[in-house]
Amino acid sequence: MAIEREIERPQPKLIPWTAKLAQVPWWALIILLMGVFIAYFLFTSATYQDALQFLIAGVRLTILVSLISFGTALVVGLVVGLGRVSKNVVFYTLSSLYVEVVRGIPILVMLIYFAFVVTPLGVQFLNWLGTAMLQNLAIAPLVGLADSLANLHIQDVEMTVRAIIGLAFCYGAFEAEIFRAGIESIQRGQMEAARSLGMSYFEGMRYIILPQAIRTVLPPLGNDFIAILKDSSLISVLAVRELTHLGKLNRSRTFRTFETWNTVTFLYLVMTLTLSVVVKFIERRMAFEE
């Protein structure tokens, strides 16, 4: 019996060529091919080149808006994330309120709300503050500031600024949840060890918990940067001259719908796919260091 079984042992088979073929990342190749296709037009067709030249300023503004609002969102997110894990009732309540409210509102609505409701209210408040300062204070260096506050006009606040504030406000809530999850993923014993060495809660956070949490948090943060870059197209409703808005303008300028939107789509894909390669690289490096 034993010998028979020995003979019947299956021979290792060669991997069939179909299985090997299935392992090729076809999707990446197809994207690359499409990219080459559109790039070919961009270099040869005058219409595409015209569109590209018109749109490139929009790419710059899209990147700038994304960077500034994401940077702000990171700071907001870290503070609010700390609030979400805080034992301080006031800090926790305010943070949770912010996160829950923002997550329940569409980004587009939030942007419009910031541009046309929050900003006018803010300007009115600053006007009032400046006037009050002028009436009650006679300190030389502050007069200039008070004067400019009192005379601030709603149109002085550029739409780009309102858009950045709105985006940062929305994404601050998303980043806060990422930071919260990252902090909560660190074992309780780490904070206990830090505290029992005499560190304060904030020293424990700063030197022990956050440096560990940042590893888990980096890939999702990277993904959110890609998301904010895509969502920055929403601020085109505020007529901020970023890529999507310039796309609309180019179409009405040239009536070349196909060429315009092909180029816009191509430009977005170049940005997001490049970023996602970077995120994958970071992800792999983090996994390796564990």
Place this chain on the structure above:
Amino acid sequence: MKSSIVEPLPTDDDIITIDHVYKSFGKTKALIDVSLRVKRGEVCFIFGPSGGGKSTLLRCINHLEAPDSGSIIVDGIPVTEAKTNIDLVRAEVGIVFQLFNLFPHLTTLGNITVAQEKVRKRSKEEAERVAMELLERVGMPEKADAYPGQLSGGQKQRVAMARALAMNPKIMLFDEPTSALDAEMIKEVLDVMLDLAQEGMTMVVVSHEMGFAKAAADRMVFLDAGRIIEEATPQELFKNPKEERTKLFLSQILY
């Protein structure tokens, strides 16, 4: 055991004074009217069945758990009072955990220096000098640049001890320091603890290592179901335990 109505005042010799401490987690009563004194330089060995409240009692000493009632005074500072800055007490009380709790993002050296620099405000050079001395002492100076993930359990626990000792604590607490270790690594950890005991460090040890108790403990405390059942020197306790519960427990764990 009935506690007398008039409590004896803590003498200067008592570095830890625990008075009528109660602690419960939900419906589970972890500590019931526990009172304990630990003298300066004493090695106090706490043992008993799992879930008996040993770890809770230990963690109450540096306020990782807050007792529901009762008072705990450590080196003259009432840790159970809200106005006490607990960080100052904790810097003087080292604790070694069952699961080491080393900081995985820092090297061995970094683990031992971080609190020295941030809490004791020592310079980087001085902190590293202290750390190297301690690594020498626990017998692993060559591991200074290794990360916790690259160390064995016994090595991790020795680094954890060095980390606590680097703060020059007045008291060392041990929360089942060998329970998570493979058998062949237990001795290297106990050796360091024995060294410490012989140098006169005040130690409160929660453990099942009866060999260590025999060799180093001044006093043994048997804790069961949240109450202190019996306190005695190791000689007395091993030879003729007074309480039935103690007898039963010892007969179950000793071969």
